[in-house]
Amino acid sequence: MADADADTRPNVLFVLTDQERYDSSTPDGPPVETPTMDRLSSEGIRFERAFTPISICSSARASLLTGQFPHGHGMLNNCHEPDAIRANVPDGLPTFSEELVAAGYDLTYTGKWHAGRDRTPADFGFSYLGGSDKHHDDIDEAFREYRTERGTPVGEAALEEELYTGDDPRESDEGTFVAAKTAVDVADTRAHFLAERTIDAIETHADGDRDGPFFHRTDFYGPHHPYVVPEPYASMYDPSEIEPPASYAETYDGKPRVHENYLAYRGVSDFDWELWAEALAKYRGFITMIDHQIERILETLAEAGLADETVVIHTSDHGDFIGGHRQFNKGPLMYDDTYRIPLQVRWPGVVDGGATCDTPVHLHDLAATILEIADVPAPDSFDSRSLVPILENGGEPPADLDWRDSTFAQYHGDEFGLYSQRMVRTARYKYVYNGPDIDELYDLAADPDELQNLIDHPEYADTRREMRERLIEWMHETDDPNRVWVRGVLENAS
Structure with a gap:
């Protein structure tokens, strides 16, 4: 006889990649092998218009945790840098994880954190299972110990095909480390290690050692640069067969000056397509390697008998330029390369497999979504809206x-200095407000690669006005602190 008091709320397995482009796992995207992400799409819903509220790690991750736009939680740039506006998510700000714990969920976490310099996942209700690193988090030494036990200590593995930014792309003394092939086995990679820790957590739950439903979060360190991958992934994609994206033809004519400045700042002014193709080949190999690790996790979930009672969510904090618009990494450039993100949700018994959703949603909408899945009300402080009604309705609201037909995003600067931006995007148009420079307007139907800035085009005057009005509405609805003076600027602009 079934236990009348048994908790039948679903488990949640949340997989967050770091800097994964939206088009890497889309049917009409580039030829990247992502069989597991494709499987999640075929067995669940794939969102076609999911966007991060900000394209920088700490800020996006804090938004996901708090359900707020960055101006709400105040982590406006990366927490590990000396110019961090906030080093940690403020005390007393509600988070979805703490709400889950209070509601009886068992929370585990492995991998990248980067949502606080001093406060760790344990401060937000998670049991942390390891996998951090020194550059961003320094939470523990679990991965270093794992590598040492395997006889391949971190930092001692040989690298080949190294690529760096700067004047000499083969010289490690200057510039940023972009990509390389590593001699270690796949089992020595951090991606494999994080999958192992996730598998351990799933098996522990299946063995009944933990009470109540679980929420497990796996944060992969990738495909963020440096794109360092072993064989077979390092040579899986032939650089000579990779064609430049249409946006590679960027001239920066009519664009904010900071766009072209970023080429020199990132050290890629002299990168030709041969170098970009080499980096992109490693980036794609990194994605496929992570995809294969997610496959191991899903197989364990099925073998443990937990697949039918577990919601699986895969998304990313933001995207990556990797040569798009000839740019590296990310920055104050609000193109879809870094703001549009992958999102797939598999929910057995609720979501019809193979559905697609073109409703505009935000990354941090997942905070309210996860709480509703767990039958927990979202705190009033949340800006996010639950996607559960959309999931239950085949991908349509x-x-x-009443669902907005646009998304809102912002940027506040990083190590390059503060640079306030706001963006509103509909299915067809994108408007970017750049306080210290020219604004941007793109017709995404005519120009999906965002090459032509139409902000001063006379035939788009009505569109420009309508998009500015949408932006004002978003800023007021979310209590954006810049709303008062920005409204005056936008209303009086020609």
């Missing part, structure tokens, strides 16, 4: 649900 129910007729009685």
Whole structure:
């Protein structure tokens, strides 16, 4: 006889990649092998218009945790840098994880954190299972110990095909480390290690050693640069067969000056397509390697008998330029390369497999979504909206649900200095407000690669005005602190 008091709320397995482009796992995207992400799409819902609220790690991750736009939680740039506006998520700010713990969920976490310099996942209700690193988090030494036990200590593995930014792309004394092939086995990679820790957590839950439903979060360190991968992934994609994206033809004519400045700042002014193709080949190999590790995790979930009672969510904190617009990494450039993100949700018994959703959603909408899945009300402080009604309705908002037809995003600067931006995007148009420079307007139907800035085009005057009005509405609805003076600027602009 079933236990009448048994908790039947679903488990949640949340997989967050770091800097994964939206188009890497889309049917009409470049030829990247992502069989597991494709499987999640075929067995669940794939969101076609999911966007990060900000394209920088700490800020996006804090938004995911708090359900707020960055101006709400205040972590406006990366927490590990000396110019961090905030080193940690403020005390007393509600988070979805703490709400889950209070509601009886068992929370585990492995991998990258980067949402606080001093406060760790343990401060937000998670049991941390290891996998951090020194550059961003320095939470523990678990991965270093793992590598030492395997006889391949971190930092001692030979690298080949190294690529760096700067004047000499083969010289490690200057510039940023971009990509390389490593001599270690796949089992020595951090991606494999994080999958192992996730598998351990799933098996522990299956053995009944933990009470109640679980929420497990795996944060992969990748495909963020440096794109360092072993064989077979290092040579899986032939650079000579990779064609430049259409946005590689960027001239920066009519664009904010900071766009072109970033080429020199990132050290890629002299990168030709041969170098970009080499980096992109490693980036794609990194994605496929992570995809294969997610496959191991899903197989364990099925073998443990937990697949039917577990919601699986895969997304990324933001994207990556990797040669798009000839740029490296990310920055104050609000193109879809870094703001549009992958999102797949598999929920057995609730979500029809193979559905696609073109409703605009934000990364931090997942905070409210996860709470509703767990039958927990979202705190009033959340800006996010639960996607559960959309998931239950085949990917479409129910007729009685008022849902915005646009997304809102912002940027506040990073190590290059503060640079306030706001963006509103509909299915067809994107408007970017750049306080210290020219604004941007793109017709995404005519120019999906965002090459032509139409902000001063006379035939788009009505569109420009309408998009500015949408931006004002978003800023007021979210209590954006810049809303008062920005409204005056936008309303009086020609």
